[in-house]
Amino acid sequence: MYEFDYHRPGTLDAAVKLAGEADAKILAGGHTLIPTLKQRLAAPKHLVDLHALRELQGVHLKDGHLVIGAMTTHAHVADSALVKAHLPGLAQLAAGIGDPHVRHRGTIGGSVANNDPAADYPSAVLALNATITTNKRSITADDFFKGMFETALAEGEIITHISFPTGIKSGYAKFPNPASRYALVGVFVAQHGADARVAVTGAGANGVFRASTLEAALKGNFSAAALDGKSVSADGINSDMHADAAYRAHLIGVMAKRAVAAAH
Amino acid sequence: MPMIHMTVNGKAVKGHAEPRTLLVEFIRDTLRLTGTHVGCDTSQCGACVVHVDGHAIKSCTTLAVACEGAHVTTIEGLAHGTDLHPMQEAFREHHGLQCGYCTPGMIMSAVDMVNRKGHDLSEHTIREELEGNICRCTGYHNIVKAVAAGAKAMQGMAKAAE
Ligand SMILES: Cc1cc2nc3c(=O)[nH]c(=O)nc-3n(C[C@H](O)[C@H](O)[C@H](O)COP(=O)(O)OP(=O)(O)OC[C@H]3O[C@@H](n4cnc5c(N)ncnc54)[C@H](O)[C@@H]3O)c2cc1C
Ligand code: FES
Ligand code: FES
Numbered sequence: 064m065y066e067f068d069y070h071r072p073g074t075l076d077a078a079v080k081l082a083g084e085a086d087a088k089i090l091a092g093g094h095t096l097i098p099t100l101k102q103r104l105a106a107p108k109h110l111v112d113l114h115a116l117r118e119l120q121g122v123h124l125k126d127g128h129l130v131i132g133a134m135t136t137h138a139h140v141a142d143s144a145l146v147k148a149h150l151p152g153l154a155q156l157a158a159g160i161g162d163p164h165v166r167h168r169g170t171i172g173g174s175v176a177n178n179d180p181a182a183d184y185p186s187a188v189l190a191l192n193a194t195i196t197t198n199k200r201s202i203t204a205d206d207f208f209k210g211m212f213e214t215a216l217a218e219g220e221i222i223t224h225i226s227f228p229t230g231i232k233s234g235y236a237k238f239p240n241p242a243s244r245y246a247l248v249g250v251f252v253a254q255h256g257a258d259a260r261v262a263v264t265g266a267g268a269n270g271v272f273r274a275s276t277l278e279a280a281l282k283g284n285f286s287a288a289a290l291d292g293k294s295v296s297a298d299g300i301n302s303d304m305h306a307d308a309a310y311r312a313h314l315i316g317v318m319a320k321r322a323v324a325a326a327h
Numbered sequence: 328m329p330m331i332h333m334t335v336n337g338k339a340v341k342g343h344a345e346p347r348t349l350l351v352e353f354i355r356d357t358l359r360l361t362g363t364h365v366g367c368d369t370s371q372c373g374a375c376v377v378h379v380d381g382h383a384i385k386s387c388t389t390l391a392v393a394c395e396g397a398h399v400t401t402i403e404g405l406a407h408g409t410d411l412h413p414m415q416e417a418f419r420e421h422h423g424l425q426c427g428y429c430t431p432g433m434i435m436s437a438v439d440m441v442n443r444k445g446h447d448l449s450e451h452t453i454r455e456e457l458e459g460n461i462c463r464c465t466g467y468h469n470i471v472k473a474v475a476a477g478a479k480a481m482q483g484m485a486k487a488a489e
């Protein structure tokens with residue numbers, strides 16, 4: 064690791080100020096950032112640790128939305144009685160991230176800000192049409208994810224919380240890469256009235272995306288049977304040493320069915 | 328260099344460390360507690376697992392400065408003198424180790440598992456929960472047996488002993 068200065072601001076205002084400095088980087092759970100620093104793939108001058116900001120932690124129910132603080136750990140979301148009651152698929156997703164130790168440190172804000180093309184959370188945020196709130200503004204999921212590792216966040220902008228609408232039937236199914244546990248393919252499905260949103264992670268060459276053919280199939284008939292015979296084109300799907308595009312495209316259909324079957 | 332303060336295995340400790348010092352480096356190099364191991368560069372193997380404020384974490388993926396004021400338990404903090412912790416005893420009894428490199432992390436993970444999931448752990452639960460701990464020797468079968476037995480044996484002891 065290259066050298067850096069470490070800051071642990073006690074207020075959001077102070078954190079925003081520090082994060083706005085040249086070559087500053089926000090530190091949340093560190094479970095993406097620290098491995099990156101260890102490999103010397105990044106060389107920030109300042110690390111701004113958000114752990115002292117209590118207001119960024121925890122889960123609340125507000126106006127029919129589950130509001131999850133950016134610094135809430137994966138373990139906390141997985142165990143939260145509120146999340147289990149209102150969006151069980153989201154709790155299940157969090158419970159399947161990495162391993163227990165990763166879940167004790169990694170945060171939802173860090174995962175969403177990082178937008179790894181194989182990360183789990185972006186699929187839930189996109190399928191549930193959640194809203195990402197920062198120190199400056201609120202951004203809808205459709206406007207937030209901009210391609211792999213790219214988001215609408217400006218330099219130094221801090222996610223404070225993410226709001227998920229509740230009362231939505233939804234589910235998640237992931238085919239984990241057996242070595243890393245990241246998604247080889249993960250599909251989050253959500254029923255929005257007569258419509259459905261189907262978000263796919265792990266497969267898109269450009270990161271998380273909505274599978275429009277599957278959404279059309281589920282419109283008005285939110286059942287696994289509605290997906291019978293529906294396939295996803297392998298165009299724009301990732302090929303790598305773990306799986307080729309055709310295999311991943313096939314898995315999207317399989318995982319979507321499982322996610323719908325598991326939805327409640 | 329900042330001065331870092333922690334409570335490690337019940338004892339107040341302090342030491343100078345650069346901000347880029349990992350918790351595992353602070354534990355091994357500054358505190359000379361070498362039971363906590365480093366087995367990889369990718370945050371995957373779990374040889375470095377310790378408890379910070381009651382939760383199992385990978386000390387190779389946590390900065391020491393970020394643990395200012397924290398309560399840390401390492402493998403050295405489990406035994407009472409020459410009496411092994413029930414989970415350590417179970418690993419010995421069930422031959423849950425060969426070279427022993429992964430063992431400190433396995434045991435710290437196992438104790439955390441019991442703290443969260445209780446004393447009656449199914450084989451499936453144990454295997455799922457050991458996702459973040461790699462062993463290159465044993466093939467895991469005896470580790471799973473040891474964790475199940477250790478979990479039961481921990482029933483008698485007060486959780487506060489940790
Ligand atoms: C062994 C291992 C296995 C893993 N398996 C999985 C898996 O199966 N699925 C999965 O989805 N992930 C997995 N991860 C990644 C893990 O979930 C990370 O915790 C997560 O991607 C990043 O969250 P973090 O809190 O650790 O963020 P950090 O590493 O601290 O930060 C990540 C990035 O986000 C930025 N950032 C952090 N917080 C904010 C904020 N509030 N506002 C703006 N920017 C911010 C940081 O500046 C940095 O660029 C795994 C990681 C490891 C080490
Ligand atoms: S040394 Fe920490 S996970 Fe391998
Ligand atoms: S006993 Fe050798 S690595 Fe596990």
